[in-house]
């Protein structure tokens with residue numbers, strides 16, 4: 276089980292506004308990996324994560340998910356891969372403010388038509404330490420708690436890969452540690468391959484592997 280990037284380049288825009296955000300990136304996310312991605316602002320980290328997660332496609336090069344090349348797949352097939360295999364924890368992946376924690380985590384289960392969604396969602400929230408906040412709305416949760424709801428939601432479809440973009444950004448050190456412990460546990464106990472984009476050296480130091488990106492290149 277791998278996500279593999281072969282000679283991936285990504286260009287935004289065209290003509291005089293063309294910008295090469297990734298250049299010939301080769302990378303494999305293996306089963307059980309726990310990787311941090313560091314690099315300056317604008318270096319291409321989020322672009323890389325979007326492409327790894329099939330949220331965006333490379334301009335040139337290939338992305339293989341579990342051996343399957345994705346370049347010829349359409350939106351429907353790509354979204355199927357995402358739903359079945361990949362969990363996302365992005366800062367701009369907002370929770371639905373009109374739904375409580377339980378309902379937010381039930382949302383991805385809903386699309387799958389799964390029975391006992393409520394119990395599954397409640398279990399997930401318990402596993403991230405929010406068993407007593409099931410009925411709180413996002414506005415009634417702390418930043419760290421909201422981020423744990425996002426992680427619970429990302430885990431709803433039992434992804435093999437969990438891609439996170441600054442999961443501890445804007446959090447105090449205590450909340451930050453809770454999130455990191457949680458990600459570490461998902462990696463070691465549930466065998467989820469985890470990628471963490473971070474600006475924080477302490478966060479990067481707890482991962483098994485580190486990748487540095489500068490000007491769209493892995494260095």
Ligand SMILES: Nc1ncnc2c1ncn2[C@@H]1O[C@H](COP(=O)(O)OP(=O)(O)OP(=O)(O)O)[C@@H](O)[C@H]1O
Pocket residue numbers: 287288294296314315316317318319320321322323
């Ligand atoms: N849709 C877009 N159109 C044009 N340029 C873009 C687009 N998205 C990103 N870029 C540019 O591509 C480069 C890489 O962006 P990206 O978001 O991957 O950086 P990043 O490493 O995640 O930065 P940060 O740490 O600030 O989040 C940046 O220079 C950015 O301005």
Ligand SMILES: [Mg+2]
Pocket residue numbers: 320321322440
């Ligand atoms: Mg970014």
